[in-house]
Amino acid sequence: MKKAVYRLLLTTSIVATTMSFGMTANAALPFFSTDKDEVPSLAPMLEEATPAIVSIAVEGTQVSRQRVPEMFRHFFGAPNEQVQERPFRGLGSGVIIDAKKGYVVTNNHVVDNADEITVKLTDGRELKAKKLGADEQSDIALLQIDSDNLKAVPLANSDKLRVGDFVVAIGNPFGLSQTVTSGIVSALGRSGLNIGGYEDFIQTDAAINRGNSGGALVNLRGELVGINTAIFGPNGGNVGIGFAIPSNMMKSLVDQIIEYGEVRRGLLGILGQDVDAGLAEAMNLDVNKGAFVSEVSPDSAAEKGGIESGDIITHINGNAVSSFQELRAKIGSMGAGSEVELTILRKGKSSKIEVVLGDATGQVVAAREIHPALEGATLTNGKTERGNDGVEIAELESRSPAARIGLQEGDVIVGVNRTRVNNVAELSRQMEDAQGVIALNIQRGKSSVYLVIR
Incomplete structure (x- = not known):
């Protein structure tokens, strides 16, 4: 059976899948019970760490847009596109990283399009959360709650992780209350999974399932090493291959959101x-x-x-x-x-x-934000070899929709349906106004090429 990468958000009407792992073994383990009269246990460490791991419930409306074929628009007077709105509910996980300010980190896909976000603590308290910012390409979101007596998890230096370090995944799979699983770091620096624009994942064999998205991957000191994000396996089930966003990467993105309200890459x-x-x-x-x-x-x-x-x-x-x-x-x-x-x-x-x-702010965008056929390309304002302004394909994911229509890294888009475009903003406007078949004028080195999007 074909395997696939799944994000692990558990929803009642829409299911995305997302998870993560993180870890670091250390000789000094203050929360690891080794008393000679006791069985070795992770319980002391988890008693400190688990109050910082929360359940997140979301409600919202998902809007889908579908282009109407030109023949139907002509004969039936239909609009250019059909818009459908679908209410949804979802469950995921999150991690408190600052108790005083009430900062909670989760995955962007857990709270994306959410109109209402509720955070449930391990002591039973339920709090409304405010979304401070998010970064879709790295799948990180920052929430804020207001309450006393919160507990935060300390952050580890994820750059110090080694393959073989023990880690523990904490989250709320399948809508169950808090669940803990253990494993090791299976690999580091995983990329090419096509689940995000920026991939540098920790791979772990700690069991992760739907609903673990946004939960914690901690080391044996109870320190956060990763945010659970995705699994690899048939039908979205756990097969011992999960992925987490490293804590260092998460912290850098969160610091930017706190300072600017957005990620300034x-x-x-x-x-x-x-x-x-x-x-x-x-x-x-x-x-x-x-x-x-x-x-x-x-x-x-x-x-x-x-x-x-x-x-x-x-x-x-x-x-x-x-x-x-x-x-x-x-x-x-x-x-x-x-x-x-x-x-x-x-x-x-x-x-x-x-x-x-x-x-990169305002200069580089994911092309899927402009048109679905361009998904997989990263666009930036650029110039052709002849010195003309245009939109350069700065990066291109293999086997993506953009690659399939014939785009190549280094191409510069200079026109849409014979209308000149000099930058990303102009390309976005022309693509939005274009109807039916779209012809892109590409400068490839010293050659001029036309690519057609139907």
Whole structure:
């Protein structure tokens, strides 16, 4: 049976699936019972951690839009699109990270489109929550509740996790009250799952099921190492492969939401690919992992910092990078203006480079926000080789709708149905106004190409 990645939000009318894991073993475990007269137990640690893990109930309306074929619009006078509204209820999990301010972290898909959010604590209290902000591409949302005597979970440094570290997943699967499962960290830096725009997941075998979305992955000290987000398995059932957003990534995004009310994503300004054995052999490299830089954008943070095409980025802030997607996720979770130390390999020599990230806010958007056929592409304002303004395909997910219509990384969209577009805002307006078949004018290097969306 075919396996798939599922987010783990449990709903009564709509089911999405989302989960997570996190962990870190440590020799000093103050909450781990090892008294010689007692059976070893995680109970002391969980008694401290579980009050910070909450159940989240949401109510809202999901709006779906479907384009009406032109022939029906012509003969029956139908509108350009059909709009359907469907009420829904859902259940998920969340984690209190600041008791004084009442900050609760969960997954964006748990509270997306919610009109009413209710947080239930382990002591039975039910509190209305306010959504302070969210980031769809990393699937993180920040809520706030107002109450005394809250308990927060301390944060661990998820960059210190190792494969094999013990972890415990805490959440509310299938609408049941709080449930605890245990496992280990199975892998780190997982990406390419196509469940989010920025993927750098912790993989765990701790049992996670529907409703665990937004719950906690903690280490044996009771510290938060991840936010449960997704599972991999047939029919959405647990098969021991789950994924969590690392706590460091979550904290960086939450800090931006608290300060700005939104995520102001950092921008390095490079295109590239994973380093693998084939590329290493072709270019006579001394490494088989890392992020290969194929192109550096003019006047970008990368160019200003001295990065060149052909460089291999092997570490970010001292932590090893195994793939281009992992680098992209780590950079994308950092705020604009962040200072980053990159370790690069150039012509066999390793060196460190300091860069100050640019601001991607208002420059980079997920193309699916403009048109479903462009899903999987990341768009940014750019220029063609001839110097004309347009919308560049900065990144492209393989086998995505955008890839299937023929788009390629580096393409620059310069027109929609023979109307010139110079930036993302103009592309969005033209795509919204376009009816029926849409023809995109693409500049690909020195060539002009037309791609048709039906």
